[in-house]
Amino acid sequence: DAGVTQSPTHLIKTRGQQVTLRCSPISGHKSVSWYQQVLGQGPQFIFQYYEKEERGRGNFPDRFSARQFPNYSSELNVNALLLGDSALYLCASSSGQDNSPLHFGNGTRLTVT
Amino acid sequence: GQNIDQPTEMTATEGAIVQINCTYQTSGFNGLFWYQQHAGEAPTFLSYNVLDGLEEKGRFSSFLSRSKGYSYLLLKELQMKDSASYLCAGLRTYKYIFGTGTRLKVLA
Numbered sequence: 001d002a003g004v005t006q007s008p009t010h011l012i013k014t015r016g017q018q019v020t021l022r023c024s025p026i027s028g029h030k031s032v033s034w035y036q037q038v039l040g041q042g043p044q045f046i047f048q049y050y051e052k053e054e055r056g057r058g059n060f061p062d063r064f065s066a067r068q069f070p071n072y073s074s075e076l077n078v079n080a081l082l083l084g085d086s087a088l089y090l091c092a093s094s095s096g097q098d099n100s101p102l103h104f105g106n107g108t109r110l111t112v113t
Numbered sequence: 114g115q116n117i118d119q120p121t122e123m124t125a126t127e128g129a130i131v132q133i134n135c136t137y138q139t140s141g142f143n144g145l146f147w148y149q150q151h152a153g154e155a156p157t158f159l160s161y162n163v164l165d166g167l168e169e170k171g172r173f174s175s176f177l178s179r180s181k182g183y184s185y186l187l188l189k190e191l192q193m194k195d196s197a198s199y200l201c202a203g204l205r206t207y208k209y210i211f212g213t214g215t216r217l218k219v220l221a
Contacts, residue, residue, distance in 0.1 A: 031207075033207075035209075035211075043200075043209075043211050044211070045208045048207045056207045090156070099144045099161065101146060101158040102158065104156050104157070105155060106154065
């Protein structure tokens with residue numbers, strides 16, 4: 001079975017631009033979460049979606065938005081990019097049941113210049 | 114607070130046993146999870162504890178004491194491929210709160 005897939009793998013954008021990152025969960029998983037990881041730090045929670053509804057949002061500005069589609073895939077959008085948005089963006093899927101572990105994709109490396 | 118604290122770096126020798134500690138300062142975690150992350154790769158799930166005690170999975174074991182806000186990951190029979198970052202994460206409802214990770218270097 002395919003794991004969590006993310007696209008693109010790498011992306012370079014300039015300040016002020018907008019970016020869309022995509023994620024396909026493991027088949028049968030209904031929950032998708034997005035995390036931001038900067039070098040030397042642990043992942044920071046951005047969003048979780050379950051059954052197409054937003055279940056939670058982390059401490060990120062409104063420039064960050066996401067959605068989940070009927071096939072459970074998801075997109076993360078970031079508007080008005082700042083240099084500080086440069087990071088590895090990780091998508092993780094889970095069954096959505098209590099205590100179900102996250103299964104991460106390989107991430108999208110975003111560089112903002 | 115919701116801080117999760119782990120040592121920044123550890124070094125151990127191939128074939129040895131290493132214990133990576135994790136302390137947290139909040140109640141309300143539904144579970145405590147451990148992930149392994151090799152440089153440039155995504156985190157992979159290793160182990161988790163919901164109740165107090167020891168969970169063993171092959172060379173990896175994880176322990177939790179909820180009253181003490183303390184967990185550890187025990188790695189036995191260390192191999193060179195175990196050189197990686199180990200992330201402790203508390204699950205609060207739907208949100209995982211990660212520590213900064215412990216970089217483990219295994220020496221020959």
